[in-house]
Amino acid sequence: MLNELPRIPLALLPTPMEEAARLGAALGGPRIFFKRDDLTGAGLGGNKVRKLEFVIGQAIAEGADTLVVCGGYQSNLARVAAALGNRLGLQVELVLGGIPGERRDMTGNLLLDHLYGATIHYIETDPRWDFGSALDAVMAKLQAAGRRPFLMPLGGSTPEGMAGYVLATHEMMAQCRDAGITPTRLYVAVGSGGTYSGLLLGALNFAAPYKIIGVSVSRLADYLREKIPVEAANAASALGLQKVPAAHDLHIEDRYVGAGYGELTAGCRAAIELVARTEGVLLDPVYSGKAMACLIDHVRRAVIKPDETVLFLHTGGWPALFAYSASDLGLESPTASVLQNKGAVPKVRQAP
């Protein structure tokens, strides 16, 4: 059934799998491979592109002409959907939630949402993903105007969206074979949990060698341990997959969230800086930075042994970096020098 789902090829696949050798050396041992899903391409990439191949595929198959997408002010899903909507000729309505008083500067992803020309609706709500009746109201208004809107759930995490990561498992296993590695663990950030569920279903059904460590960026582990198996089982039946996860298949960490979703932690800042400076690869402050903080902490606490090989799924999100200041990221005292330009060549005058 997986291969019969409506799908629009939007992602640049396969994304690279590359060894982060200098990061591994800096941490004193394990081999670390990045699966570069920050490079899925469309709309500046990230994990949402694999999901949207199927979610937008379904929307179009159902005759939709408008996508209604919800998320936080700096939502990566919103940014990618806004870009892809333009590419496919679909109207995009964004419903962006933030806790009361949260800043919504037109920076980072939000700048791009405006540039792409999406229609934006803000809602102040706590928790920020509790949209209440706002989504129904936007849907009703669009329907009354004669549009055919498709409502995308948070994170694009429908069973079809998860299919993107079930299939990504095939891609990763082939790349592991080519690289001659047998990773013991795969680290990935968990927001809505759709990426994790897809990866877990893929790993179980295609006998991947690794266990999957999901690093929560918002919810408590107990909540995710209840929610994910239900949603994964639901997706398995929709996608025709035999094996469904049991409680012992889930490995969820919630100690890297910090004060909450989008709130930077010292570990996240340090992870972003270390990966930028060893690999030249950008992580983001909301998701991949926290997932990497977990991986680094696991190396330091010898949860990962020096002779292990681990995968890190880079889910993208780095456009959100540009919504942060240097001091947010702990870069307030940059070491830079100012040079004198003695003997500079005089400016050439414009011809009159």
Ligand SMILES: *Cc1c(COP(=O)(O)O)cnc(C)c1O
């Ligand atoms: C959405 C997102 C995630 C989380 O994916 P879920 O499927 O919602 O758990 C991780 N990283 C980045 C950069 C994201 O944008």
